Amino acid sequence: MVLVRPLASGDSRDEYLDLRFRAFGPADSERVWADAEAAIANGSCLAAFDDGRLIGAAMYHDMRQWWLGEAVPLAGVAGVKVAPEYRSKGVGRALMASLIQLMADRGYLLSALYPATSPFYRSLGWELAGAVYEATVPARSLIERPRSVKSPALRRAGPADAAEVIAVLGRAHELARDCGPVTFDEQTVRRWLTAGRWAGQQRYAYLADDGFLAYAWSGGRHEISVDKLVAVSAETTSALWSMVASHASIARTIRVQAAPADPLWWLLREQDAEPAGGYGWMLRVLDARAAIAARGFPAVDIEIPMRIDDDQVAANTGSWMLTVRSGGGSLEPAAGKADKPVHFSVRGLAALYAGTPMAALRIAGLASGGTPESDIALDSAFATTAFMLDTF
Amino acid sequence: MADIVVRALTADDSRADHLDLSIRAFGPHDEAILRTLADPVIADGRGLAAFDGDRMVGTALFHDHRQWWLGKPVPMAGVSGVTVAPEYRGRGVGRGLMTALIDLMAARGYPLSALYPATMHIYRRLGWELAGARYEAKLPARSLLGLPRPAAMPQVRRPVPGDAAAVIAVIGAAHEQAGDCGPITWEERSMRRWLTPPGEYADSHRYAFLAPDGFAAYRWRGNNQIFVDRVLSTSPETVLALWSVIASHSSVADTVIAQVSPHDPLWWLLREQDAEVSQRDPWMLRLLDAPAAIAARGFRTVGIDVPLRITDDQLPHNGGLWNLTVRSSGEGRLVRTGTGASAQPPLVLGAGGLAALYAGTPLSTLRRAGLATDGTPESDAALDSAFAAAPYLLDGF
Numbered sequence: 001m002v003l004v005r006p007l008a009s010g011d012s013r014d015e016y017l018d019l020r021f022r023a024f025g026p027a028d029s030e031r032v033w034a035d036a037e038a039a040i041a042n043g044s045c046l047a048a049f050d051d052g053r054l055i056g057a058a059m060y061h062d063m064r065q066w067w068l069g070e071a072v073p074l075a076g077v078a079g080v081k082v083a084p085e086y087r088s089k090g091v092g093r094a095l096m097a098s099l100i101q102l103m104a105d106r107g108y109l110l111s112a113l114y115p116a117t118s119p120f121y122r123s124l125g126w127e128l129a130g131a132v133y134e135a136t137v138p139a140r141s142l143i144e145r146p147r148s149v150k151s152p153a154l155r156r157a158g159p160a161d162a163a164e165v166i167a168v169l170g171r172a173h174e175l176a177r178d179c180g181p182v183t184f185d186e187q188t189v190r191r192w193l194t195a196g197r198w199a200g201q202q203r204y205a206y207l208a209d210d211g212f213l214a215y216a217w218s219g220g221r222h223e224i225s226v227d228k229l230v231a232v233s234a235e236t237t238s239a240l241w242s243m244v245a246s247h248a249s250i251a252r253t254i255r256v257q258a259a260p261a262d263p264l265w266w267l268l269r270e271q272d273a274e275p276a277g278g279y280g281w282m283l284r285v286l287d288a289r290a291a292i293a294a295r296g297f298p299a300v301d302i303e304i305p306m307r308i309d310d311d312q313v314a315a316n317t318g319s320w321m322l323t324v325r326s327g328g329g330s331l332e333p334a335a336g337k338a339d340k341p342v343h344f345s346v347r348g349l350a351a352l353y354a355g356t357p358m359a360a361l362r363i364a365g366l367a368s369g370g371t372p373e374s375d376i377a378l379d380s381a382f383a384t385t386a387f388m389l390d391t392f
Numbered sequence: 393m394a395d396i397v398v399r400a401l402t403a404d405d406s407r408a409d410h411l412d413l414s415i416r417a418f419g420p421h422d423e424a425i426l427r428t429l430a431d432p433v434i435a436d437g438r439g440l441a442a443f444d445g446d447r448m449v450g451t452a453l454f455h456d457h458r459q460w461w462l463g464k465p466v467p468m469a470g471v472s473g474v475t476v477a478p479e480y481r482g483r484g485v486g487r488g489l490m491t492a493l494i495d496l497m498a499a500r501g502y503p504l505s506a507l508y509p510a511t512m513h514i515y516r517r518l519g520w521e522l523a524g525a526r527y528e529a530k531l532p533a534r535s536l537l538g539l540p541r542p543a544a545m546p547q548v549r550r551p552v553p554g555d556a557a558a559v560i561a562v563i564g565a566a567h568e569q570a571g572d573c574g575p576i577t578w579e580e581r582s583m584r585r586w587l588t589p590p591g592e593y594a595d596s597h598r599y600a601f602l603a604p605d606g607f608a609a610y611r612w613r614g615n616n617q618i619f620v621d622r623v624l625s626t627s628p629e630t631v632l633a634l635w636s637v638i639a640s641h642s643s644v645a646d647t648v649i650a651q652v653s654p655h656d657p658l659w660w661l662l663r664e665q666d667a668e669v670s671q672r673d674p675w676m677l678r679l680l681d682a683p684a685a686i687a688a689r690g691f692r693t694v695g696i697d698v699p700l701r702i703t704d705d706q707l708p709h710n711g712g713l714w715n716l717t718v719r720s721s722g723e724g725r726l727v728r729t730g731t732g733a734s735a736q737p738p739l740v741l742g743a744g745g746l747a748a749l750y751a752g753t754p755l756s757t758l759r760r761a762g763l764a765t766d767g768t769p770e771s772d773a774a775l776d777s778a779f780a781a782a783p784y785l786l787d788g789f
Contacts, residue, residue, distance in 0.1 A: 069773075115665065117664060118662075118663065118664050118665055119663055119664070127660070128659060128660055128665065131654075133669070135672075175756060175769075176754065176756035176757075177754065177756065177773065177776060178756075231760070233760070234759055234760045234761070234762055237760045260525070260654060260782055261753060261754050261757050261782075262757070263756075263757045263760035263761045265522055265674070266521070266522055266748065266753070266757065266758075266761035266763060267760075267761050269512065269513065270511060270512055270513075271509065271512060271522070271674045274672070275668075275669045275670065275671065275672045277668050277669075278668060278669060279665075280659070280665045298692065298694055298773070298776070298777030298780070299694050299695070299696070299773070299774065299777055300692070300693055300694050300720070300777070301695075301720065302693070327773075351660065356655060356660070357570060357571060357655050359569060359570035359571065359657075360570070360655050360656065360657040360659075360660060361660070362628060363625075363628045363631050363657035363660075363661070364628075364657045364660035364661050365540065365628065366660060372569075375571075376463075376571070376693060376722070377693060379571055379692070380692035380693040380694065380722075380777075383692060383780040383781070384780065385654060385655075385782045
């Protein structure tokens with residue numbers, strides 16, 4: 001009999017680490033357990049037990065995801081694992097079904113994850129929404145950029161800067177009207193600025209009034225990996241890239257995350273950046289009405305009848321009227337029988353939310369019904385290329 | 393540049409000289425490749441050459457394309473074959489050729505021009521700016537076997553040269569319906585040539601299939617790779633049917649390289665995310681006639697009214713104060729205004745900034761890259777709404 005309950009501080013650290021290594025391979029024990037302890041404290045890690053033995057776990061991080069100038073509460077699912085001998089027995093499904101309820105109950109409107117396998121998460125309502133785009137650039141290419149006239153003040157970021165780092169990142173994504181990037185909670189960012197992701201040996205973080213840079217040596221001294229370079233102004237963008245470029249005396253290659261519309265592509269003198277893989281992330285809409293109300297939209301004026309089906313979250317299922325007006329959206333129960341509503345599974349809704357064109361949704365079987373006019377209207381309201389700068 | 397003469401490339405000019413120049417510039421290739429690209433261009437007066445006395449020392453030409461911008465085909469001059477003999481480089485020959493080519497393209501009435509830069513600096517100085525990319529995705533061939541089976545199997549047949557117009561129409565219809573931004577269709581003469589063996593779509597290891605509402609082309613790369621030129625259709629069944637034809641090669645091919653956009657349905661059709669972008673070739677855009685380019689483009693269905701100040705050193709007719717309006721019907725207009733016509737400060741763009749804006753580059757990116765200044769936060773949001781696009785191409789040229 002499998003029992004799903006929150007992982008508690010009395011549960012075995014060794015059993016948890018063993019499960020983690022069996023599922024994802026070798027990792028740093030201290031960092032894995034630090035993540036787990038934070039999730040235990042927040043009640044955001046669920047665990048499955050068989051006769052008292054830990055056989056599965058899944059957690060979420062408390063995040064805000066930026067959607068055209070608005071921050072939407074997002075639960076970032078991570079660490080979903082089932083002991084090998086318990087797989088394909090419904091343990092993962094039971095964990096994730098409980099996690100969906102927990103995330104929804106706690107008021108998260110969206111959930112995102114990086115899938116190890118897609119069909120499983122698709123069956124639970126997640127759909128491919130965006131990607132992390134990685135590229136490598138010869139380090140010397142970064143030197144040959146136009147220099148900015150003004151050089152903003154840069155300082156090394158420490159644990160006490162956690163709130164400011166989050167504020168700076170958020171403001172940059174808000175003003176850029178980015179779709180998809182996330183900010184983490186203060187506790188997590190403070191941890192990263194203390195040791196781990198953004199601090200410690202070979203890992204560095206810098207803060208400006210309107211920008212943030214985190215990077216690390218990777219693979220010895222021949223590569224610098226830029227974890228994050230985000231800024232509001234042209235001056236700070238240029239100054240932060242100059243900092244990275246100054247390593248060209250030693251490093252040959254710079255690994256960066258650059259979405260298709262990242263300023264870096266336009267700042268490079270020559271296009272000698274090469275794609276270096278990337279990861280797709282999936283989105284789930286936990287609360288359709290609230291998620292639409294929380295997203296930013298362009299100034300279109302549309303009214304589209306929709307039918308949404310959601311096996312997991314009953315409240316999302318139904319006939320709705322989507323209205324977008326003056327940069328805001330609303331989803332209200334349809335009054336009476338609508339003419340030619342567009343049909344979405346909750347997966348199709350997630351992909352639409354992330355800006356996937358209606359033509360692609362139809363071919364992929366994620367949308368049906370509606371009219372050519374409603375497709376154009378929906379594309380105008382949602383069009384974007386969603387990206388992230390964090391993996392989790 | 394004093395003794396260099398730039399004039400039209402004609403059928404009387406030496407083919408051997410042209411091939412020699414082309415190989416010196418681009419590396420080894422067959423004469424057949426050059427002739428396929430250059431002959432229709434020369435016949436139509438779309439090529440220029442630079443001469444030092446009798447010696448051909450540079451070329452630049454353009455193709456006659458239609459580029460799809462949110463449901464509308466815009467005449468686009470696709471610049472190609474820009475060469476300068478190595479010993480004549482750094483002397484302004486390329487700039488002389490390109491300046492003359494800009495004038496020729498504008499005189500021929502093309503509102504837009506695009507190119508794949510071998511080096512960006514010269515083109516940036518002449519008003520081109522990065523607009524989009526040609527993407528290749530790499531995936532295990534067997535992954536395609538996991539695509540859903542089509543509900544109905546459409547009629548799929550091998551196209552013949554007489555199908556050129558039908559192929560162009562089918563490709564165009566797919567881009568129109570999808571609201572794609574960036575992809576092109578070629579003129580009929582080139583398409584007929586490609587469908588005639590030995591051609592791009594008909595050769596000993598190059599294949600194409602035509603359905604009433606779809607088109608697919610692919611080729612072998614060695615014995616274990618299939619390169620997919622494109623799979624396009626207005627109907628979900630036909631897309632799945634065409635992919636299933638390609639998937640059938642997974643018995644022999646290990647890997648498929650497919651030209652797809654970041655929003656291609658393939659990403660959502662794959663059962664697992666085992667495809668990744670393996671190649672990204674950026675292309676640049678230039679507006680040759682700003683009001684005509686705006687009038688010809690499709691826009692998102694927002695109402696906006698934004699003052700612009702454009703500077704264009706090469707094409708002064710694009711310069712000055714303008715008012716850009718987009719109506720909720722998705723139609724745009726660029727109308728010349730005078731100083732003080734708008735209470736709002738105009739957004740200031742060079743030719744490069746205008747091209748990148750046209751291609752849907754967010755204003756926040758344009759500002760951080762130094763391609764746009766002034767204006768207001770409100771006009772930034774309005775322009776982003778109207779132009780939003782993620783441009784791509786499925787053709788190299």
